[in-house]
Amino acid sequence: MRIIYIDCDSLRPDHLGCYGYDRDTSPTIDTIAERGRRFTNVHASDVPCLPSRTALFTGRFGVHTGVVNHGGLNATVRPRGTARGFNTAFDGYQTWMSSLRHAGLHTALVSLFPQRHGAWHVVDGFDEWHDTHGYRADHVYPYAEEWLEANAESDDWYLHVNFWDPHTPYDTPSEYGDPFADESAPEWLTDEMIADQRESYGTMSARETGDDDLERTPEELTTREDFKQWADGYDTGIRYMDDYIGRIVEQLEDAGVRDETLFIVSGDHGENLGELNVYGDHQTADAVTSRVPLIMSGPEIEPGVDDSLRYQLDLPPTVTEYVGGEIPDHWDGRSFVDALNGVTDPDSDREFLVFSQGAWACQRGVRWDDWLLVRTYHDGFKDFAPVELYDLSADPHETTNLARENVDVAREGIALLEGWQSARLAESATGTAGGNPDAPRALTDPLVEVLEEGGPFHPRNDIDFDDLIHRLREAGDERHAKKLKIHEGFVPQDIDAYLTGENVWKHE
Incomplete structure (x- = not known):
């Protein structure tokens, strides 16, 4: 068995041709999808980068591992505790890669991620790790090329290749040009919406999207032309990465093993491109940041489409079962291996999904039916x-908050969210699923710990709070400046009052 996982940072599915995008961003990925199974409703359980990949490689929710942030106490996996044995590779909490090694696969990683985030637990179970020391596909691919030249024709291997090109800053080489110069930007974002966003505030918002020295992104957005420049930069990064993925496919074809190789294409999270007034980042617990592509193509995979709600951390047990391995006792994921052949398995389907954000805001979102509810505890200095409640079937870009218009639906979402949280903490108390009662702080919700530290890592460490308030006042925005000064990002939690239309903000 040969497996190659193409891990594309910040890749949102709806900017791929195989997911219905009208720009030709992904001819290689689209071809892989034509030969395989495309999953349309897969979400990372915890975002962004470090929480997401921790959940993927451990097979456990962030509420169980403790990793929901990019720094501070909750950027490190909670220790096993007093029950830790001499070797942790066989104790039921082992990593996904350890399980694949037990199944007889040689495992290799091509990525700078462990070094970038201090995520040494991600390396656990890999036989080889190749740090690319660079982000662009032209930096990453040579490591994968060399590895495949030496190993493609061997059997029983897993290769994980991490590309970054859709991640800000969009720095595809200038000589690559602008393949989408003559195409319009996605139509959903209008000039009127941009004008409304500019009445709001926050880093990576329409007012201040980035560095004016960057070639492919505007410093701020005032019109759809600015938005086109932004979308072009993102889409060009996807197309550039896709070219190098094509080279990997060619190598396997040249080695005569393409048809014997399981291809997996996914990402660690999506990318907000104007949704919720966030541009070019992954700062929310919504369907845009948490939803990821998942394409699987290879032996015994029935081509088709799967629309079931699934977590990305359901992938480790699925692949482990696919290769004949043993699924550990303490993973939160559910195998959907039968779905790879188009077989409906009610035991693998999820009725709803919950995802967390603890690095740029403190939020949890819940996705069920066509609804998305986002509950915010710390807003990361955003509005x-x-x-917030969105009807994703009618409003996939989350433009209209319906919480006060559909109070009963909002309460249903809150009940799902609170029930999920209680169930996960009960697992931590009893040592079931991914819960570990021997871990320090096992019964404390890690998002609560983030709040205790003063809020999410990036706003707390990367934003000059006093300067932000000063800039708002300089712009004549006294209302938002006062809100920040009083609340310091902590959102009032009188949910009943908010849903019934009462003013919960002290500054208004």
């Missing part, structure tokens, strides 16, 4: 309501 978020305590509860």
